[in-house]
Amino acid sequence: MEILITNDDGYQSKGIAVLLRQMEQLGHVTVVAPDGARSGMSNAITVEQRMTLKLIEHTPAHDIYITNGTPSDCVKLAINIIYRGGKPDLVASGINHGSNSSVNVIYSGTMGACFVAAEQGIPAIGYSLCDHNPDADFSDFEPHIIPITKDLLRRGFYRRMCYNINAPVGELIGRRFTRQACGHWENEIAEHFDQDGNPYYLLQGDYVNEEPEAIDTDEYALAHHFISICPCSIDMSLKL
Amino acid sequence: MEILITNDDGYQSKGIAVLLRQMEQLGHVTVVAPDGARSGMSNAITVEQRMTLKLIEHTPAHDIYITNGTPSDCVKLAINIIYRGGKPDLVASGINHGSNSSVNVIYSGTMGACFVAAEQGIPAIGYSLCDHNPDADFSDFEPHIIPITKDLLRRGFYRRMCYNINAPVGELIGRRFTRQACGHWENEIAEHFDQDGNPYYLLQGDYVNEEPEAIDTDEYALAHHFISICPCSIDMSLKL
Numbered sequence: 001m002e003i004l005i006t007n008d009d010g011y012q013s014k015g016i017a018v019l020l021r022q023m024e025q026l027g028h029v030t031v032v033a034p035d036g037a038r039s040g041m042s043n044a045i046t047v048e049q050r051m052t053l054k055l056i057e058h059t060p061a062h063d064i065y066i067t068n069g070t071p072s073d074c075v076k077l078a079i080n081i082i083y084r085g086g087k088p089d090l091v092a093s094g095i096n097h098g099s100n101s102s103v104n105v106i107y108s109g110t111m112g113a114c115f116v117a118a119e120q121g122i123p124a125i126g127y128s129l130c131d132h133n134p135d136a137d138f139s140d141f142e143p144h145i146i147p148i149t150k151d152l153l154r155r156g157f158y159r160r161m162c163y164n165i166n167a168p169v170g171e172l173i174g175r176r177f178t179r180q181a182c183g184h185w186e187n188e189i190a191e192h193f194d195q196d197g198n199p200y201y202l203l204q205g206d207y208v209n210e211e212p213e214a215i216d217t218d219e220y221a222l223a224h225h226f227i228s229i230c231p232c233s234i235d236m237s238l239k240l
Numbered sequence: 241m242e243i244l245i246t247n248d249d250g251y252q253s254k255g256i257a258v259l260l261r262q263m264e265q266l267g268h269v270t271v272v273a274p275d276g277a278r279s280g281m282s283n284a285i286t287v288e289q290r291m292t293l294k295l296i297e298h299t300p301a302h303d304i305y306i307t308n309g310t311p312s313d314c315v316k317l318a319i320n321i322i323y324r325g326g327k328p329d330l331v332a333s334g335i336n337h338g339s340n341s342s343v344n345v346i347y348s349g350t351m352g353a354c355f356v357a358a359e360q361g362i363p364a365i366g367y368s369l370c371d372h373n374p375d376a377d378f379s380d381f382e383p384h385i386i387p388i389t390k391d392l393l394r395r396g397f398y399r400r401m402c403y404n405i406n407a408p409v410g411e412l413i414g415r416r417f418t419r420q421a422c423g424h425w426e427n428e429i430a431e432h433f434d435q436d437g438n439p440y441y442l443l444q445g446d447y448v449n450e451e452p453e454a455i456d457t458d459e460y461a462l463a464h465h466f467i468s469i470c471p472c473s474i475d476m477s478l479k480l
Contacts, residue, residue, distance in 0.1 A: 043346045051429075119343050185359070202291070232477060235420055
């Protein structure tokens with residue numbers, strides 16, 4: 001089995017090292033990751049600018065490439081340049097440092113990479129731990145990676161589908177299939193002033209779950225110590 | 241009526257001038273647009289870097305602000321800084337130079353801005369003309385902007401919903417409500433070599449419609465000289 005790993009925190013992040021260690025148990029791994037942090041890059045692609053692709057590590061178990069591109073670029077570079085039009089059996093993205101549940105899915109570079117894979121008909125799974133800390137503790141989540149991955153591969157993938165896995169921090173009491181909670185961010189922009197008194201703006205925000213009573217959402221699962229397994233689709237057409 | 245306009249081609253593009261001219265017929269317009277091209281930015285947001293926001297034009301009919309941020313940032317800056325937590329009655333994004341039909345919707349900065357508005361419960365419409373040319377001819381599409389916008393506002397918006405409008409170039413024989421065609425891009429990366437013989441990569445691609453026979457898709461409408469009106473949702477959960 002050939003597995004492509006990417007992420008949006010960059011090749012040196014702790015989360016991608018955990019994912020690599022786990023995925024090597026399933027097959028040969030090719031890592032194509034950004035050369036630095038690309039959080040909040042969503043499905044951004046590099047248009048009209050030069051992208052790099054550099055092999056920095058080669059072992060019998062894995063190859064590691066880095067690029068100046070986005071997570072979405074990573075998947076496109078892998079398919080077209082490394083696999084020469086061929087496709088891996090799985091795209092595994094993450095493990096992200098931070099939640100990609102609820103509306104965060106539309107901003108997530110981790111999931112953006114999965115959406116590119118879904119476009120290409122490749123099974124794809126995004127893994128996220130709800131802890132932004134660069135030194136986040138993945139030890140509770142890590143033993144679940146292989147069992148979840150094997151289970152989802154066995155279930156199969158519809159066209160244009162992928163999975164968005166989120167794990168809460170701390171003790172985990174099980175897994176649940178979920179849907180994306182309806183929620184939004186508030187107070188998203190902080191105004192600051194530089195030394196010359198000129199204003200500048202930084203992103204921040206408070207998340208609001210608009211349906212805290214619903215028991216089938218990713219947010220509910222996470223709040224109750226379950227790993228959330230949310231099937232997603234890149235078909236954004238409204239379904240009534 | 242207060243209308244927020246943004247786009248991903250930058251405030252100097254021809255398409256945003258057309259949209260401004262039309263939207264001023266509906267109410268007061270606030271433009272918050274990137275200070276340059278942001279094509280393919282999807283829902284990218286600026287994380288941990290300083291954003292600017294500068295008022296460059298004020299008339300009784302409109303205010304124009306520019307920012308170094310993304311299309312998604314434009315909507316967040318407008319809501320939080322310009323409207324101070326209030327909300328416009330409509331977010332109008334575009335007119336994009338180039339198609340945002342089919343799978344392009346996930347890469348589109350034009351639609352990314354609409355998705356932020358949909359998150360915030362603001363009616364949002366993205367407008368795109370299927371011509372990448374900076375000097376594209378919007379004259380066939382322009383007379384349809386106000387009638388379509390009024391019609392969609394009258395119909396109302398579900399929670400998390402927005403519209404993705406695409407117009408083909410040339411003669412238009414009507415409008416159709418559509419769904420997102422299933423399609424993908426191939427041959428997306430071109431390998432080049434610089435003067436020193438080092439490889440670099442540029443994005444390109446050939447679009448493949450995977451369901452050319454389906455008559456209810458955006459691609460079908462566009463191929464048959466109809467304006468495509470595709471209702472979208474930021475709920476990416478798989479619906480079976």
